[in-house]
Amino acid sequence: MNKPVIICDFDGTITNNDNIIALMKKFAPSEWNSLKDDVLSQQISVRDGVGKMFQLIPSELKYEMIQYLLFTAQIRDGFREFVQFTKEKDIPLYIVSGGIDFFVHPLLNGLVDHDRVYCNKADFSGETIEILWPNSCDAHCSNDCGCCKPSLIRKLADPHQEVIVIGDSVTDLEASKLADFVFARDFLLEKCKSLELPHQEFKTFFDVIEGMKERQVAVS
Numbered sequence: 001m002n003k004p005v006i007i008c009d010f011d012g013t014i015t016n017n018d019n020i021i022a023l024m025k026k027f028a029p030s031e032w033n034s035l036k037d038d039v040l041s042q043q044i045s046v047r048d049g050v051g052k053m054f055q056l057i058p059s060e061l062k063y064e065m066i067q068y069l070l071f072t073a074q075i076r077d078g079f080r081e082f083v084q085f086t087k088e089k090d091i092p093l094y095i096v097s098g099g100i101d102f103f104v105h106p107l108l109n110g111l112v113d114h115d116r117v118y119c120n121k122a123d124f125s126g127e128t129i130e131i132l133w134p135n136s137c138d139a140h141c142s143n144d145c146g147c148c149k150p151s152l153i154r155k156l157a158d159p160h161q162e163v164i165v166i167g168d169s170v171t172d173l174e175a176s177k178l179a180d181f182v183f184a185r186d187f188l189l190e191k192c193k194s195l196e197l198p199h200q201e202f203k204t205f206f207d208v209i210e211g212m213k214e215r216q217v218a219v220s
Helices: 019-027 032-040 046-054 059-072 079-088 101-108 149-156 170-178 186-195 205-215
Strands: 005-008 093-100 117-123 130-132 163-167 181-184 199-201
Touching (some): 005 149, 019 046, 019 059, 019 093, 032 046, 046 130, 093 101, 101 117, 149 170, 163 170, 170 181, 170 186, 181 205, 186 199
Parallel strands (some): 005 163, 163 181
């Protein structure tokens, strides 16, 4: 039997809080709030909204932002154990994030190899921060996702391989529609309920480990 593939979100999933929101609250002028609301209500795309939010922040604040998150961001309980669990069971784990490389990689350092992490990138060469999108939508997606999780699922999973998505927000919704099973919290949990997607609520990654064991997806 093929091993499942796990597609795991980062902000608000691996970390307790959304790091983009944390950076906006700390470093951006108030205009970011209306952009955030437009993204959450799906009036504008994630790519458009996040790009415009970061354009509000001067590039010279890069170091301060990294240090701020390294000091304040918290990894969700059980994540280290979950990574070890996937390694022991030889289950491929990919971090697929709408977050940005300048904070995703430092926060995951020592936990997940860089080649298993897919996220957006930042260019600090201009006056304000420009977000780059190396994982844009493929021909099957027209949602202007930024980091397109459905496209990456099609790239990383075999056609007959079970796909498990772990996430919390609107950026995980389209991926969850393609998944065989979803571990969800917050916004994504409510969407899974309303859309009747196969799912289980989680609060820590210990819950995910137990859920995997109960579903026997980790049995070789």
